[in-house]
Amino acid sequence: MNLIRQNRWVALLIGVILVCFSAICLLLQIEEKQAIGKLYKQVGINGTEIHSFKPLLMYTIEDERPFHVLGNNQQLVTKQQEVASTSVKSIDSKKVVTEKVEQINKSTEVNSRLNPPKALFFTRTQMLSQNEKEHSTWQYTVSDKELLLLRKIVMAEAEGEPYQGKVAVANVVLNRLRSANFPKTIHKVIYQKYQFSPVANGRLDRVKPSDDTIHAVNEALNGHKAVSDDTYYFLSLKLADDLTVHNTRTFSKTIGNHSFYK
Structure with missing residues (x-):
């Protein structure tokens, strides 16, 4: 203390040092808060x-x-x-x-x-699906006997054909049913003379429709079309003896071994 009293400048220096130290501590606290912020x-x-x-x-x-x-x-x-x-x-x-x-x-x-409808709906130029029936101009009621007959003719004609080929054969029968140029019942369309060879050779009576055939026919009856509405003929060029259809009708498409014609 005597030293401080005797040397006032030393006391002043110590005060400055303390102030500087306090200022530095304050600055450090501010910087720490900013860093945390x-x-x-x-x-x-x-x-x-x-x-x-x-x-x-x-x-x-x-x-x-x-x-x-x-x-x-x-x-x-x-x-x-x-x-x-x-x-x-x-x-x-x-x-x-x-x-x-x-x-x-x-x-x-x-x-x-996959469920067969009881009624089919047509216009003059096409067969309609069940959802389009309000646009139909006439309808046809399918009996259980005709349903079985349709399945048997498809089985007899297209047993070894792909699924879409079976649908297409059913389409041909239904297209004929709709057309004014063919009979007006499924039974008469199928049994029309010289049209379907399984009718003539007796195969139609011997076949039992497979599940695949049943589904294909049901889909065709519900409006699924593998060929267009103006397709009325089909034949196998490998097996057919009479090529009149091939030579006189307009070719539409080939599915499996069958060629389809308008």
Whole structure:
């Protein structure tokens, strides 16, 4: 103390040093707060803003860099995350339900096409599906005997042919039923002279329709078309003895071993 009293300039120097030290400590505290402030980030979840002082490590969705959230708001964050998770699950659930409904609708549509209708619907130029019946100009009631007869002629004519070939043979019979140039019943169309060889050689009476044939006929009756509505003839160029149709009619397409003509 005597030294300080005797040397006032030394006391002044010590005071300056203490002031500088205090200023440096203050600056360090400010810089630390600014650095911490950069780590803190305002968070918005479903419109709720969360401010932070006690850090809780989280990640941003956009860049996956860590930031801190107020520890006291942890319950709010958890609740918001549960709500968000529930929303996502709800959306996924609705999507699954929608997909199942679509699958059921498609399955129902396919199954309906595999069931034979009781009535067929026509216009002057085409056969209509069951959903288009309001546009028909006339309709035809299919008896159980005619349904079996149609399946047997398709089986007899196209047993070794691909599925679409079976549908096409059924289409030809139904196209003739619609046309004014052919008989007006399925029975008469099939038994018309010199038209279907299995009728003449007796094969028609011997065959038993396979499941594949039954489905193909049912689909044709429900409006599925493997050939166009103006297709009235078919033959196998490998097996046919009479090629009059091939030489006189307009070729449409080939399915399996059968060539179809308008």
